[in-house]
Amino acid sequence: MQRRRSFLRACLSGVAGLSALPALAATPAAEVHIRDYKFNPASLTVKVGATVKWINDEKRTTHSVLFTGPGGFESERMFPGESWQRTFDKPGAYPYSCGPHPEMKGEIVVTD
Numbered sequence: 530m531q532r533r534r535s536f537l538r539a540c541l542s543g544v545a546g547l548s549a550l551p552a553l554a555a556t557p558a559a560e561v562h563i564r565d566y567k568f569n570p571a572s573l574t575v576k577v578g579a580t581v582k583w584i585n586d587e588k589r590t591t592h593s594v595l596f597t598g599p600g601g602f603e604s605e606r607m608f609p610g611e612s613w614q615r616t617f618d619k620p621g622a623y624p625y626s627c628g629p630h631p632e633m634k635g636e637i638v639v640t641d
């Protein structure tokens with residue numbers, strides 16, 4: 530009986546966790562394609578609240594998106610065909626590069 534109750538609790542907390550899903554599943558407003566060791570477009574302007582999706586179009590190279598400004602962080606590695614997305618909630622300039630290839634540069638500009 531005790532065991533059953535904790536199972537139920539785990540299920541319920543899982544359901545509560547679903548409220549976080551809509552943010553993760555946001556529809557991308559713009560896409561950045563990665564190919565030949567370049568971000569395309571390298572510079573992209575979007576509105577506050579927009580979600581940008583990076584797509585690795587390479588045949589065999591992995592890439593990441595490494596934000597180099599304050600509070601910067603790195604995405605997980607994207608294998609060919611994989612993508613990663615981020616929603617931008619504050620206006621500003623967000624320069625980035627690629628973790629394994631620092632020579633790759635890009636920037637997202639977020640406007641009001």
Ligand SMILES: [Cu+2]
Nearest residue numbers: 592593627630
């Ligand atoms: Cu790269």
